[in-house]
Amino acid sequence: MPSAKGAVLSFGLAPADIEAIVARLIAEGKKIQDGVAAQRNPTFDSVIVPLARRESDNAGEYGVVTFLQNVSTDKEVRDASTAAEEKLNAFEIESSMREDVYRVVRAVYDNADEMARLGPEDQRLVKKMELEYRRNGLALEKAERERLGAIRKRLSELSIQFSRNVNEGDGHEAFTREELAGLPDDYFEGRATTVVDGVEKYAVTTKYPDLVPAMKLAQRESTRRRLLYAEETRCPDNIPILQEAVRLRLEAAQLLGYKTHAEFVLEVNMAKHPDAVVEFENDLRKRLDVLSDKEVREIAALKRADKEAAGEPYEGLFIWDFRYYANLVMERKHKISDEVTKQYFPMREVTRGVLDIYQEMLGLRFVRVDSPPVWHPDVEMYEVWEDTGDVFVGHFYLDLYPRENKYNHAAVWPIRPGFERADGTREYPVAAMVANFPKPTLSAPALLKHSDAVTLLHELGHVFHGICSVTKWGRFHGTSVEGDFVEAPSQMLENWGWEPAVLRRFAVHYKTGEPIPEDLVARLVAAKNEGSGMFNLRQVFFGLYDLSLHNTEDPNVDVKANYRRLREEICHFQNDSADTWGAATFGHLLGGYDGQYAGYLWSEVFSADMYESRFKKDGVTNAQTGLDYRREILRPGGSRDAMESLERFLGRKPNNRAFLHSIGLGTE
Structure with a gap:
């Protein structure tokens, strides 16, 4: 027992x-x-x-x-x-079957x-x-059923192999210190080196803690280009895997009487039909283009000035310029530097502070387990209890630092659902958050960028969607909701990372313990929508690329060419002539988001409405609002329609006004 x-x-x-x-x-x-x-x-x-x-x-x-x-x-x-x-x-x-x-x-x-x-x-x-x-085809004739079963088995094999390739197929480059000019000293601490022709070079991988800082801070365009090339030419075997998966999905959908795979998958989502998603994405794209045009002109002016100063010709903006110049605008306009900001976000304090916020908001108590039975020494295990009385709720794991052959993004696995056992007692949920935040260095503890802290808030939102759900049957537990609602609770909780009162609770200087300066908080908040046109167009690109593969009746749609073409058209940054295949690491397409990646932005509509209409209005630390959220959004899981849960929490039907306002588009 x-x-x-x-x-x-x-x-x-x-x-x-x-x-x-x-x-x-x-x-x-x-x-x-x-x-x-x-x-x-x-x-x-x-x-x-x-x-x-x-x-x-x-x-x-x-x-x-x-x-x-x-x-x-x-x-x-x-x-x-x-x-x-x-x-x-x-x-x-x-x-x-x-x-x-x-x-x-x-x-x-x-x-x-x-x-x-x-x-x-x-x-x-x-x-x-x-x-x-x-x-699953049980209304089909036997031959069609058998073919559908064979397709599903093959798709499962392809999905597993695609993920394995991404996890184990890191790219590697070696650069001199000069080629990495712009990177801070702690980037080099503990970094592996090699000597090539008598010159010391530093190893840089395509794992996020290596790749993202380099793409944001490396001053040499050639360095950024090489790194992006390394990232977008890894896992070449995944392109034929994706190509085959797209073809098989279409065949399966048409066997079942649907025109496209997207039509099949979206039938059970909130959107119901791909036409609604295409309309949403295209409308948003038009609105965002207005913002993006101004942002791209600003970035182009910076790069043009850099090229003139170096006596080099300006040839336009390329994909590898995106993060670097967006960061440069942030530094110059808002005086925000990740290298300065991260000093106020030590991993230990941020984690403690974020967990404290979740405890208070959801009426929970977390107990860290000593010497837990885990899969790696870096992993922490927590018990979750009701904050009043000895009522157990569940437990979760945090695996936050990168290592070889580990999943290399940030995600949550709902390892065990909660449910009612046959004897009427409860089995309790278990969730694991896996991430790749920067590790401690010789001179400093693990320090997070502000965006990392927001990611932590987001992913823990998934954890507690699972932990706080109470359903009779495991299949309805936690995040087992409609695919275009599953991100909404976590997206809503990202807003805490922009609340001054919240930031001051855990953002302290790693050396002095001094709280984050008020003027820095004000600058972070003021900069929240900086680049929102470009960044949201990037999400539109991913959604429309997904639909270009899955909302078509063409079984031979080119997964590689579509990626390059649509990215350039939508994001307004050029590819170059080099042969790359960025789609090979787009894990969502073989990880359950096929035909429904647009759900990320779709669910943003609901997350913004929940935040503005309840938490912002009532106060983000309002305990009653937190308990209402836990009762109406988290507790039911998928045991009822997400729209019913939303309407109960909001007291009305949701709308998009808060979402448009949140990304700087107003409500007209």
Whole structure:
């Protein structure tokens, strides 16, 4: 029997352990499905409950064995984890195509008397389960069903391989100190060096803590160009993987009677149809172009002046100029420098302060676990309790620093959902945040850019969406909401990173402990929308690129050429003549955002409305607003439509006025 704190997951698995768990999960799953399919008198209790119970009960082990490929330092464990995901996904695809199981699920769905006796979440479970089987082709003829099953298995394999390539396919360059002029001294501390023809050079990788500062601060255009080339020519094998995935997705959608893959995936999102998303993206693009034109002219003037001073011809703005000159505008106009600002954002203080804010807002208490059972010494584990009484809520992990062969962006894995066990007690949720923030150096602790602190707020928003959710069934837990709402709660919480009263709580100088100066906070807030036209157009580009692949009836759409063409057209920065393939590391397209990347901006509409209408109005530290947010947005997870949750929290239907205002576009 699990303890009152829930069963603590074990990450210390050897390859043989992983293989054994997978074999058991598949065998048990098949036995349950066989028993369900044999039911002569299908009811909710005899059909739906066993299927849903299997999902919930197995989620923790499934989560661990598939998660380790992203974080383990042992290649054999990563390989075993990748193989585990392939086998488990293949089994789930086979399960979703079982006509005998669908027959009894459909019988329950069609039984009006049986459905009428169920509560709202149980009714939703039946409806979603039946729809899932139908969307998996169970209404098709046998040959078409078998083809659809083969496509789904292949897509699973492609997705896993794409992710593995991105995690392990870092680019590397070596530069002299002069070639890295503009980078601060701490960038070089502890950095590997090599001697080439008698000249010492520093190793720079395409991992974010290396790449982003160099792209923002390296004064030499040739250095930035080389680094971008290294980033956009890694993982070449991912281009044919993406090309095949796009073709297979279209074939699968058309087998099911949809014109495009986007039409298929968006049917179950808030947007409902790609036409609504295309209209949203194109309207926003037109509005943003007005802002972006001014910003690009400002940047072009800076680069033109640099070229004149160096006696070199001005040949235009290129992709590798984007971060550098946007940062230069920030420094000159608002007197904001990441190198100065980061001194007030030591990792330890920021993490403590952000966690304190979440505790107060959500009515929680966090307890750091000593000597936790984790996958790496850098990882921290926390228990989560209600702030009044000894009521356990869940636990989460923080894996915040880069290392070789680790997932190289920032993301949250909902490793185990919370749910109601068969005996009526609760299993508690587990979430893991994985990021790649700068590590401590010889002369300073880990220091974050302000944007890193905002990222921390965002990703922890996903953590607590999972931790605070309370649903009966695991499939509805936490972030298991419509795809174009899943980012909204986390995006909403980014606003705390721009609130002066909030920043002053944790932004302190790493040497003196002095709080961040008020004038620096004021400059940060004033600069919030600097470059918003360009930065949001970049998001529009990603969304429209995704739709160019997935909202078309052309199976041979060129994934490589479309990326370069649309980026140049939408973002207003040139490519050069070098052959690159930036789409090869666009992990969202093989990581569940296919056909729906625009959901990031779509959900920004809801996040801005929640923030402005409730938190900004009531006060960001208003405890009652925080509890309303926890009750109406986080707690239900996907157990009801996201629009219902939004309307309950807002007290009305959402609108886009706050969003347009938040990016400097006004409300006209």
